[in-house]
Amino acid sequence: MTEALKLTDLSKTFPVGRTLLGRSTGSVKAVHPVTLSVRQGETLGIVGESGCGKSTLARMLVGLLEPTTGTIEIEGDALDNADPAEFGKRIQYVFQDPISSLNPRKTIRQVMEAPLKRLHRMPAAQRRTRISEIFDSVNLREEFLDRYPHEFSGGQAQRIGIARALAANARILILDEPVSALDVSVQAQVLNLLADLRTKFDLTYLFISHDLAVVEAVSDRIAVLYFGSVVELGPAEEVFANPRHPYTKLLAESAPVVGRPLAAPEAAGTELPDPLNPPPGCAFAARCPRATERCRVETPVLEPLGDASEAACFHPLGD
């Protein structure tokens, strides 16, 4: 199977603080070197809590942020010049907040025409037919095209956001929390639409969310991010059912599930490490019930664990 997207040692470090001369006084590693590959037609789910670097990673993939180190390969070609217009034809982004991702002073037609005009230099007549085709595939009526964004509900606006990404003709979509701003009954509509589009146009998805149940329901594989690193990667049906990394287990046990009694799975008050002053070794060690001396000194890397799963842990569960 071909690889749609391949990241090698991709990382991002942000400078923090500034002296009078503009030199930075410190740095925060938002994303530690990540090596991942996504197969053509696959949905890779990325879960993690706020501050784990999932949005930074996503923005690098579409060229909105320049990576500090590492390379991105899209459908076999290296794309590391951080030029959104070059990326735009191959990989597109669907934003979390559907309303604020649409310019309030442009009609939907103007929004939809931009990628066709700028990325593909399509003549006017062709644009018209292409837009109707796309609108039809996301179940939106064509009369919406001449309205302004504020006239739409969240669910409709998110369909427009998806339609815009499709208009660029990209085959890889980065979905950054695409349903978390939507009501539950609308969430399901959008998730089903995404699933239909994937089969129809043979799309590859990177689905980023903090909602474990949603990610599990849509993904083939899931990567769990903690403090800027991938700590576990495995098939969707396995990751939360049989977690290998203690952090994944904590996540799975924290999710509220009907029929499971309420119990905080860890002591109160545990928090993420300070990003300005990261601990040596495994970032999860301070919260981990299985941590040993080695975990506090050495940083574990993502390693295959026999079956299809990989985990960055010296003492994985289920061994």
Added chain:
Amino acid sequence: MIAFLSLLARNRLALAGGIVLSAVVLLALVTPLLPLADPDVTNTSNRFVPPFSEGALLGTDHLGRDLLSRLLWGTRLSLAVGFAAAIVAATIGAAIGIIAGYYGGRTDNVIMRGVDMLMAFPYILLALAIVAALGPGLFNALIAVAAVNVPFFARNIRGITVGIAHKEFVDAARLAGLSNTRIILSEILPNVIPVIVIAMSTTIGWMILETAGLSFLGLGSQPPQADLGSMLGEARSALITNPHTSVVPGIMILVIVMSINLLGDGVRDALDPRLKSGALSRPMAATQVKRAGPVPAPTGKGLLEVQALETQFHVKDRIYRAVGGVDLHVEKGECLGIIGESGSGKSVTALSIMGLVSSPPGVITGGAAHYDGEDLIGAPYRRLRDMRGRNVSYIFQDPLATLHPLYRVGDQLIEAIRAHRPIGKEAGRAKAVELLDAVRIPNAAKRITDYPHEMSGGMRQRVGIAMALANDPDIIIADEPTTALDVTVQAQVLTILDDLRRSRGLAIIFITHDFGVVAQLCDRVAVMYAGRIVEEGRTTDILDTPRHPYTARLMACVPELGGGKRRLEAIAGLPPVVDRLPQGCAFADRCLKVQDDCRQGDIPLVRSGARAVRCLYPEEKAREAAE
């Protein structure tokens, strides 16, 4: 545009300003067509003729020139220079501001430091320096006035641009292949133009004054050409003996500047989106109550009993029935869940109890909320204020928005206690530490001196809970308190709430959209749809056998952890808008089992034992709809 004009016309002062200004502008425009004397012809034998004389309506000046003619020609010139300077300053200033704000980083730094340097000079000094360098003359005065006002526009527009440049639609435009120039012109500029217009309308009067000032000093228009400033300047020497020569141009300056400022304020008010949404109009201290029907008598059910509560929002000529007759009660030590989607009225129900719905536009139009036999709806504000926090307290969704960013959390806690009883400094501190300990904030004694931004979201929400506990209330109303939190933190916060209610016998009304949370925390649950309760009962009963089709469908469309990859059972369509509720069942349009009689008349909430359901054809015992 028509909406804007009608909004503007509602402001009487702005309307008056607009009318006066249009009259002045019209007069200035038609000046060349009027049968006026030549403004520059001197006639020294007719010096200082008083106003209302034969042949000179406003008299003549020290050289015997006709004042009316000079006034009109002068106004024409002053207006032209003022408008031109405003347009030049706005164009250059906005361009600088947009470029600095959009590119940021070093470009921004260099440009804005330059602008700061310009601002560091007193404006009149700067204008004098520019005119001194270029030489006197009206055109140079125009350049000076424009240059002096560029920093004002640049700073204003830069601030707005920075906000817009980080919006997601700009990222989206970049991904659609637009170049930076195109993004500035087609994405940023249209969003900035209203601000430019507002800034211009409020500064144009100022610029006319500045031009007049320079002319007054002899640096603007050169004799014999008249503008308002030079007329004043020339009349200065005869101020005492022949005051009319100064009063005439003085009044014109006053009229122009006043009318422009009044109109400008009106334009700003009409264009500013915050003012349009009514966010700056102060809400009343308690929700307005206008109950039409009789007030229901308490039946003595529970600690708090809400009966037939109706809350509406009156916006212009529309009436939004946010809450359309809700009955609920909560016992001591019980946790009642209210579940629903956005717009279902769950938050408005909770806020109505203590009169916290902002009025205008909120109005409570019916029902009662009895706390310990006392009706809270329509209770005097003093009584409500006394009870808020002490008997019934709230926890909100976003702790960052509910905590004051400039005060330490400990001080905010002490303030919450002091609102109800006097407490000394030491005792207050001890109580604050005790409260933070109760919500399991580690190292509480040290953290009371933290500011809200120094805490993580989970810690902030704990402070929010501590504040709700500060005066030992009997009831806590928690409005989506964990929605903004991560799952691991959510589990911790839910455990704290659960422990508190067991240890202190607290009654909790917990508002959420998450069935998992309801299942873990709540004893009973009420499901709301379009402002009404559609189903109510014990949590386990409802989750096992939902009877209202909406409950069943809603549960089916939420993915549950452990279910694997699958297709979800979406509910087609959208909830109805509450200003146009359909007849009969509000869910009828989305329901698979809808019959003709579902769309007629009022469908009652039918109670049987602990359960109640508002449906003519409820689901049978098995979870047929969910399967």
